[in-house]
Amino acid sequence: MRIELTVNGERREADVWAGESLLYVLRERLGLPGSKNACEQGECGSCSVLLDGRLVCACLVLAAQADGHELVTVEGLGEDGGLHPVQEAFAETGAVQCGFCTPGFVVAAADLLARNPHPSEDQIREALSGNLCRCTGYAKIFDAVRLAAGS
Amino acid sequence: MTTTARRLELGRVGESVKRIDAIPKVTGEFAYSSDLFAAGMLWGHTLRSPHAHALIAEIDISEAVGMTGVHAVLTHADVPGAKTYGLEFPDQPVLAFDRARYFGEPVAIVAAEHPEQARRASEQIKVAYQPLEPVVEPEHATEREPIHEGRPTAGHGFRDDDRPNVVRTIVIRHGDPDAQAEVSVSGVYELGIQDQAFLGPESGLAIPDAEGGVDVYVATQWLHIDRDQVAPCLGLEPEQVRIHLAGVGGAFGGREDLSIQIHAAMLALHTDRPVKMVYNREESFVGHIHRHPAKIWMEHRANRDGKLVNVRAKILLDGGAYASSSAAVTANASAFACGPYAVENALVECTCVYTNNPPCGAMRGFGAVQSCFAHEAQMDKLASELGIDPVELRLRNALAPGDSLPTGQRITGSFPAAEVIRRAAALPVPEPEELPRDPLRLPGGSGNTTRGEGVKRGVGFAVGFKNVCYSEGFDDSTAARVRLTGSGDGLAAEVHCAAAEVGQGVVNVILQTARTELDLDDVVLGSATTSSVGSAGSASASRMTWMAAGAVQLAARAARDELARRGGRLGPGEEIEVERVYHHRPTTPLDPETGQVSGDGAHVAYICAAMRVVAEVDVELGLTRVVWIGTAQDVGKAVNPQAVYGQIEGGTAQGLGLALMEEIQTRDGLITNASFTDYLIPTTLDMPPVDAELVEEPEPDAPYGVKGVGEPPTVVSTAAVVSALRDATGRELTRVPVRPDEIVGLD
Ligand code: FES
Numbered sequence A: 001m002r003i004e005l006t007v008n009g010e011r012r013e014a015d016v017w018a019g020e021s022l023l024y025v026l027r028e029r030l031g032l033p034g035s036k037n038a039c040e041q042g043e044c045g046s047c048s049v050l051l052d053g054r055l056v057c058a059c060l061v062l063a064a065q066a067d068g069h070e071l072v073t074v075e076g077l078g079e080d081g082g083l084h085p086v087q088e089a090f091a092e093t094g095a096v097q098c099g100f101c102t103p104g105f106v107v108a109a110a111d112l113l114a115r116n117p118h119p120s121e122d123q124i125r126e127a128l129s130g131n132l133c134r135c136t137g138y139a140k141i142f143d144a145v146r147l148a149a150g151s
Numbered sequence B: 001m002t003t004t005a006r007r008l009e010l011g012r013v014g015e016s017v018k019r020i021d022a023i024p025k026v027t028g029e030f031a032y033s034s035d036l037f038a039a040g041m042l043w044g045h046t047l048r049s050p051h052a053h054a055l056i057a058e059i060d061i062s063e064a065v066g067m068t069g070v071h072a073v074l075t076h077a078d079v080p081g082a083k084t085y086g087l088e089f090p091d092q093p094v095l096a097f098d099r100a101r102y103f104g105e106p107v108a109i110v111a112a113e114h115p116e117q118a119r120r121a122s123e124q125i126k127v128a129y130q131p132l133e134p135v136v137e138p139e140h141a142t143e144r145e146p147i148h149e150g151r152p153t154a155g156h157g158f159r160d161d162d163r164p165n166v167v168r169t170i171v172i173r174h175g176d177p178d179a180q181a182e183v184s185v186s187g188v189y190e191l192g193i194q195d196q197a198f199l200g201p202e203s204g205l206a207i208p209d210a211e212g213g214v215d216v217y218v219a220t221q222w223l224h225i226d227r228d229q230v231a232p233c234l235g236l237e238p239e240q241v242r243i244h245l246a247g248v249g250g251a252f253g254g255r256e257d258l259s260i261q262i263h264a265a266m267l268a269l270h271t272d273r274p275v276k277m278v279y280n281r282e283e284s285f286v287g288h289i290h291r292h293p294a295k296i297w298m299e300h301r302a303n304r305d306g307k308l309v310n311v312r313a314k315i316l317l318d319g320g321a322y323a324s325s326s327a328a329v330t331a332n333a334s335a336f337a338c339g340p341y342a343v344e345n346a347l348v349e350c351t352c353v354y355t356n357n358p359p360c361g362a363m364r365g366f367g368a369v370q371s372c373f374a375h376e377a378q379m380d381k382l383a384s385e386l387g388i389d390p391v392e393l394r395l396r397n398a399l400a401p402g403d404s405l406p407t408g409q410r411i412t413g414s415f416p417a418a419e420v421i422r423r424a425a426a427l428p429v430p431e432p433e434e435l436p437r438d439p440l441r442l443p444g445g446s447g448n449t450t451r452g453e454g455v456k457r458g459v460g461f462a463v464g465f466k467n468v469c470y471s472e473g474f475d476d477s478t479a480a481r482v483r484l485t486g487s488g489d490g491l492a493a494e495v496h497c498a499a500a501e502v503g504q505g506v507v508n509v510i511l512q513t514a515r516t517e518l519d520l521d522d523v524v525l526g527s528a529t530t531s532s533v534g535s536a537g538s539a540s541a542s543r544m545t546w547m548a549a550g551a552v553q554l555a556a557r558a559a560r561d562e563l564a565r566r567g568g569r570l571g572p573g574e575e576i577e578v579e580r581v582y583h584h585r586p587t588t589p590l591d592p593e594t595g596q597v598s599g600d601g602a603h604v605a606y607i608c609a610a611m612r613v614v615a616e617v618d619v620e621l622g623l624t625r626v627v628w629i630g631t632a633q634d635v636g637k638a639v640n641p642q643a644v645y646g647q648i649e650g651g652t653a654q655g656l657g658l659a660l661m662e663e664i665q666t667r668d669g670l671i672t673n674a675s676f677t678d679y680l681i682p683t684t685l686d687m688p689p690v691d692a693e694l695v696e697e698p699e700p701d702a703p704y705g706v707k708g709v710g711e712p713p714t715v716v717s718t719a720a721v722v723s724a725l726r727d728a729t730g731r732e733l734t735r736v737p738v739r740p741d742e743i744v745g746l747d
């Protein structure tokens, strides 16, 4: 089937199989591999995107469900081609090691700060508890969110 | 946004520098091995054994071959060259031929136009299995029929052990192994199977070169050893197989062994099309080796003043179906069994067996994690038996330079064990937090519906150590190539090194070293590939910083010398290019009979860490919360301090995971929890703040005095976390991960 959606401000179309996830279509059909696939079961948050402004796991959304909707992925997070403050902060604080979790974390953290510009420590932990990172132990990810919140 | 203090972009050795790959990683541009694409590309899929142990009578691919979109269905009969491979011993079939020895063993591979077509076609392959009774109890493995013919690991200078299914046995006899002392404590300790659980699944892309050779882009830890295993199985010369590092989504030892490399290359050569393979999470859990589960019996004999007199240890490791790096893990578990303590007498016996359980091999800490969990539990027990403060007991016995290990190896480099103990013990512990409080801050988090009535607090302590670099005579050298080019107003440099950037930050180590040595900002790093530079050895054993810095330093100095010979400048377009190979000091094997070192000694150098943990335990519900971790680590010299702290925090999290939640569960050899729903790793809600202190006592033999960083936090944190839980509960807690039943005493 054919779907039409707005991705990072651009109208896009794709021919998809009925069973394909939004994540698969982004990565394999629309040339946007920034969103990562680490579990395909909604457990790791690596595929986090904003669907009509709501944070979702793209692996749990069927591509067909995104037909006609608006999407922001990690590739479109910054404005005018620049970096989003959360992206800057992740790079700055050393919150990136292998970086496989990073796209999901920056989208989730940007979503948190859009809703709550000055989150408490516990609010940061809770908001990011759906995102797994195996490398950092999260300390520098918290530093990054605090830095971005202060900016 | 307001500007904040910027990390230097062009740092030298010793400066905190932003990773060179940080920006592409935060924007999503960085290409991981699962992101690759080539025109005309097919998707590969692996059919795996549903049995832990079965004979394979027949494989019928006729139906699968004809399915829509399918371009190839290959079995063992299609392996062009050697049918088996392996890191140390070639005991593992490329595709199972006469029997499958573990659950998930690859049996056939398919290439199709869509990954779903490939998956469906693989379901139509008919394999006639004759299931066999699996060998799943390591304690009885030596009484069962051998699961391999011909003892794949026999010889190699190992101790003779004729029992069936032995991978390796080591016996270390030191001093008088029967020596008696005033007190004795003993215990039996167990560790479950831990998984590396890197987030980026096994994946890669193989592209045929139209001349019979192949290029493989893959996430791995050691490009050249991949090539040396892949080429013989394809029946090709090493130069016809070029392995290129694709973006690696974490490794932790789990990418030392091959995964998709040979399979994708076979499919690509067979179809003459690029073939991409990506494991899903379930497949990743069965598609790589794990940390060895262990059972450890230990007795510590000491005098009333706390001085250790004799340590007796028996260690059983379950290696699973194939050898992988089990022989080296066995050596580490044995050599570090007594901990970083001076002890005059010891008897250590360690056996690793083959079973039909999931294969085990390298994981961060590599044998030392298992031993540390046991020896530190014993040190706590001994402290309590003697009425000596546990930190004081460790200080009284701490190994120091000039002392010898039970293998007889004398410590000749830096080894600040006493210093890391003192520094970790001096870190201020946070005040107990009041109750009632937000359930998020209770043991078990919001799942805890009490007001915290059953919460008890405990403080634990542990010390651990291991070696840096490969050991027992292995020359894991590293090559680097430096090219200087004259440019308009000076010089530019390009560095090539095949060191695998797996997330640890070795790319920065290479550049910071090159900039320091060349005193030049304009240095770029070429891509890591077998086609442009010699082997770098593995991104393992906490060795890559030391070895890469050593190689780049040598090459850069040679380039600089040549530059001086040419009068200190190069004209536009003029070049100097040098490649140099750095070797660490030689090592020699352990004596197979006595486990004692000969010649230069089995290890290159040692690294240690101490850790203090505060934990809260709900002793009624069996729930835990680690509140705070303080640690001091011996790092030699921090090349990029920001990255070093990151390694300590991340490594600590993995040890905490093993202590509290991580375990691959099996039933008759079948993995039953191959998902992130059922295999839990620490989340943002599980990790406490980690206060880390770096102890920088330079290693005399190493470039800038560096050592290694990655493993000590993982070695020590499992032991330290459980020490805190014991303090809170008063229970022995002899098995990790610790289960709620054990905390409440239901066992
Ligand atoms: S890939 Fe979507 S949550 Fe893990």
Ligand code: FES
Residues within 6 Å of the ligand: A095, A096, A097, A098, A099, A100, A101, A102, A132, A133, A134, A135, A136, B199, B249, B250, B503
């Ligand atoms: S940086 Fe590797 S998973 Fe988070």
